[in-house]
Amino acid sequence: MSDKDIRIGVYICHCGENIAGAVNINEVAEFAKNLPDVAVVRDYLFMCSDPGQEIIKEDIRKGLVNRVVVAACTPRTHEPIFRRACEDAGLNKYYFEMANIRDQCSWAHWHEKEKATEKAKQLIAAAVAKARLLEPLEDRYVELNKNVMVVGGGIAGIFAALDLANAGFKVYMVEKNPSIGGNMAKLDKTFPTNDCSACILTPLMVEVANHPNVELITYAEVESVDGSVGNFKVKVRKKQTYVDWEKCTGCGACINACPPKARVPDEFNEGLSLRGAIYIQFPQAVPKKAVIDPDACIRCSGRWFGEEPRRTKDGKPILAPCEKACPTGACSRDEPRDPNGELIELNVGSIIVATGYKVMDKKQFKEFSDSPNVITALQMERLITATGPTEGKLIVPSDIPKYLEWKKKVEKGKEAELEARKPKVITFVSCVGSRDNRYHTYCSRVCCMYMLKQAMLLKEKYPELDIYMFFIDVRTPGKDFDEYYMRCRNLGIKIFKGKVGGVQKLPDERLLVKGYDADLGKPVELISDIVVLATAIEPNTDLKDLARKLGINVGAEGFLRERHTKLYPVDTMTEGIFIAGCAQGPKDIPDSVAQAKAAASSAASLLAPGKMKVEPLISEVNPEKCTGCGICVELCPYGAIEMVEYNGKRKSKINETLCKGCGVCAAACPSKAITLHGFTYEQVVAQIRTIAKKGVIEEV
């Protein structure tokens, strides 16, 4: 190595006070000057700034240095910047190495300045030790497929899909429910303007469905994802609908035919009403098609798909009610149906994940009693909306069965009196499951606002209602949000600062609410007809599973993790996969839409050029050393390694387009037959040895 002409430049960044505040820059610079092969040592207030980069470029251009070590902050954000500077000045950019003397040094040891300085020296020495062994590498290019898959057809998915489709990209929208629309379709009105949710959402649903560049794949789930940015191979499982969608017109005749015995809680109404085994998700569904829930179906006529119908005495086939009711034959049970549905293969260049959220069930909150009149806020939303189980008529939830009974009678033309109780007092409880160490420590972000919204809608419609709201704090950080809050107070809604600790059932289905008011400094209690729990927004149950399939990260709280909170909020650690909406964390509609559009634009700018530069920091097998044991094959998280024939022996080989350079194989190989370029064994060992020897670079 020493015969080569190596001239290392060490550039130490003050990062304003961030580094210089704890690390003695002069001392470190003096130390660096004496390291082997170091030709130049310089320091500057902000190395990443334009003049800072210019210092490096100047030295390269003048031929003073041919390896660059920058001691500054995190390579995650800044390595690309310095690499580009090297490249601009005519140096192979992989002759660059970074020492992080901020995040892991000055910040961590802010109060131990001497030790921080010592550690900075060691980190720089380690980087120099590695820099001496750096090799020039060449970037690769991969072709990009210009199709995009959007997972999730809620408001975020719809916007992402529309933006991309309008820009000319082909979009596959995969939705697990029969219809797109997501959680927003369940809402009555939206804050802070009180627009009708359906009025602003349904036109968009139609637009995306009819867009020539969008292919809707609903009632489907992602089964597997292979490949990498630009060339993802996705398998999507289209679930069995048991209804021929080609023929189904969404007329709904089958729904009414489905017998009462086959009724199960209606997911769309959050369990407040029942739906049949054959159902259309909701009246404004897109596509408006029926599906059969095979778990709920009671096989009425004793017949399942592909089975011969039973016959009457005179030989006529006995058909299932839905089959009989269908005017187009879409429900015919003559043909067998594969319960596994159909596997669809897609090739896409980028993926946007916008799978939304679910709200916590109230079941786990035992202290709020098991009364049916204690409901979640999303149930409240269904209760007040015109498309809900009571068509927007406000009654206590325990009386909904009475209402449905009454409605049936009226529909049959009978005269009947509705005997459902109307609530006089409604209590709202915030932070149920949010900000709670037992469930979710995070704030669900939208609860304060939607509670205020519901209270406002109720109070405006039924001024005689008494509404009590218990908040730990009222959080309204958004444009026009606090004004909205003040509007609520002006309406005479009673707001308390304090959490409700328990709800007890009274014998007449009313509820005794035990709360606390911080302003009075006293416990308070009241009798309420309905208690609304603002249960937390939480990740969908299968989100972890989906993340694993996609190879993206999930944070401790269970939401998808972005690459960088501030700088890359819609990117993931896997190139080419973007996230938007509540799958990334609780947020309201404006934020979801903004994120969706950001994700769409990120995907578009990635795919538009048609090809992409890929770092050469990937692994390579030396077949001479490889013993073919196959450990690496098992361990590779990207499925990038396979066994191939080499000189009559089985050896492993790494597919460079799939390899992400994670280094697992190189670390695991007992023969060390695998090299991870940019992080070779020699380079890493040199770093470790240098640190082990407290900053002394050892000649090997």
Place this chain on the structure above:
Amino acid sequence: MEVMEGVPPVINLTEVARTEKEEFEKKVSELIIEFGAENLLACMQCGACASICPLARVGFEWYNKKLIKAILIGMKEELLDDSTPWACVACNRCTEICPRQVSPFEVMFAMRRLMVEELAISTLAIEGDRSLYEHGHAVYMTGREARKKVGLPEKPPTTDSDEKALQELRTILKNTKLAELGLIPME
């Protein structure tokens, strides 16, 4: 014990902070944590504990939520003068529902322990401990008529009738803070 009801009309935070820094060796919150309320600092003052606390319900001054707040602020003298912690029934509703797993019950009892340490307790409260040492029972009665009436032997098979067991218990008690504080004879 003198029961001090009420709080001063204005709480002078500057003065509280100064007293805590200058007059005490340790912050009161640190002491409370040491005395067993490990999650004290997780409290966000939501008030759920107070909403169902029997003490708050019947009008004691320093019930769970307020006690925690006062500890977090650094108030000490006011708290040492108050009897609320000694009224806590240890019902643990608060522990069950606290969203931050602070266990306000544990804070109440840590406060008791702090008061014991500072000997800010009445003889009444010490009585139970003395009785425990003397007889092995916190509640103890010499009258045995009731037992005889229901057909039981005069003495139950406890430390009451077992001198060796009582000595064992005393050995244990002598190795606790009770003895350190001089509330029972030292070993």
Place this chain on the structure above:
Amino acid sequence: MNKFILAWAKDREIRKRGQCGGFVTAILKFMLEENIVDYALLVKKGSNLEYSIFLTSNPEDVVDCAGSVLWATPNIAKFIAEYLDTNEYKIAAVCRPCDARAIVELAKMNQINIKNVFMIGLNCSGTFLPATLERMFETLNIRVEDVEKVGIKKDRFVVFLKDGKVETFPLEDLEKSGLGRRENCRRCEVKIPRMCDLACGKWGVIEGKKTFVEICSDRGEIIVKKAVESGVVEFEYASDENVKIRDELENFALKMSEKWQDYYFGQMSSMSYEERRNYWFGMFERCIKCYACRDVCAVCYCNDCILNPWRLLVKGGEIPPSFSFHITRAVHIAQSCVNCGQCQDVCPVEIPLSRIAHKLNKTVQEIWGYIPGIRLDEKQPLSRAENDI
């Protein structure tokens, strides 16, 4: 066919010369004769305490190898992986449990094509180093020349003399005085090689010269059936009594191992961290870097070992080598070590290498529940990615 049989060779000569009725010899001979395998791999006894690994394609040679040799510690697995192309040739190998386990481990690493290796396992309660045996005879006042063979019966060391006399000695006393079985054998936790196709031994046989055979694979069953059909082997089904006795003997042997494990590992864990480090580093100081431990290791398989001088870790010409030499080796074999003891046998400076390797492996076993060399379809824990984010 039942899983447990008692079997013996029909041929009178084989029955006489072979151990326990010559079943193993008869089967091997049969397999060569019928060209079921190309080679048989076995151990041949030499004069006094000598032995050699013996590879043959000639059925007649097999009979010359009949009889058990308790001082033979052949490295069967290494021999196969190193010298035989198991993709090309079919081999029948006679293995002790540790050999068989090493073969299974190497098969998982694609170093042996186990499809072409028929394993005839021998029950084993331990082996002796020839040198130790010599010292034992000296202590016990027995002339090597007079010894026909040696054996272990429960807790007794048994010497069969050429004049027909049999003498027995308490094994534990011998071992406590530093004689007796190899250290790894004392700690060994697999006595019946059920990972083989056939597991053979004398345990469970009540009377007569018979071999108790546990049939452990489909192909094992086929071979035995064929041999019976061709009239080479005769058999009867093992009774419940036979099986019970065998289980008892196995458990007895396992209990003994457990005691020795407690002894050796207990010694290690009773040391403080400091003591333990000083002990092992002291041991490693002795190392003369002869590479024998590595070369002999039954579960090592790299073409170009990273411990080779000037490859990444080890400096040429430096003795003793940096401790990383030993640490690297220990870590590399930790998940697969089958406690065969070869490393310790060959170490010229007597570092108790198998002890540390076995202990490390026990840790792996505790964490992942993985016992090396037992099941072919079970991947080694450190070579497996868990799908758990």
Place this chain on the structure above:
Amino acid sequence: MISETVSETLKEKLKFGLFLGCNIPFNRPDVEQAMRKIFPALNVEIDDLVGQSCCPSWGTMPSVDVVGWCAVAARNLCLGEEKGIDLMAACNSCYGSLNEARHKMLNNPEIMNKVNEILAKIGKKYEGKAKCRHVAWVLYRDVGLEKIKESIKYSLDGLTIAVQPGCHFLWPSEVYPDKEEDPFNPKVLRELCKALGADAPYYTKLIDCCGMGALRSTNPEKSFTLVKEKLECIKEEIDADLIVTTCSSCLIQLDDAQERLRKEGKISFSIPVLHYVQLLALCMGFDPQQVAGICVTPRDEIIKRILESGKR
């Protein structure tokens, strides 16, 4: 968990150490006698745990020193552990104090070590195996409702019972060996009462505190406001014939305070109060004088009613 295995092995023999505490042997020995009667009759062996002491109760060691609390509790638990049996208590305070102490020891090795250092001085060591079970749970889970139904001579048909499980039967649910499915809507005591033929309906203040313990000794007036609220709710909502509790403290409070409130003219009704083991003993036909002979609020009438009406 090691502790589970202990109770598993107990399943066959059903043997428990009878943990008395303080209130029961000195204040309400009829409860002790009731237990001594019913369990042998239900084929459950009870051991006296000779030498047991106070649990320790909340006002003593728990208010002084966590380690001291645990050490006293551990000595009591050791008495069972040495015999391979669990303890059984009819007092919620004992149940709470012993189990909370055990929970602290199991979850904090530092406390466990310190406790065992102290215990070593009297030649004992607590390993965390033995725990304290509640009589109600033993009757519900180990003995079983069927066996209870079989064993009774008198049935309570037509009686309405207001149940009072008591706080330390429920919270903190984390520390208890047996847990109600919903601690805010407890069912076990109601089921046990129903097994005797009575009706045991829900009432709004079912889980509310009776106000006993430190609250009563610190400020009786305030304590009585709680018990009054509770009694009124019972009277108004379900008009109970009888209040049944599984806690000796609740028993004393509800029984004593009622009389006082009546004298002060704050309430005008009288509802007899019994511990469940007493009620069961009565139903099984044991001598009322022995198993339910000590009370403030009169029980004669209800006892008469039980013995007359429901002969089976």
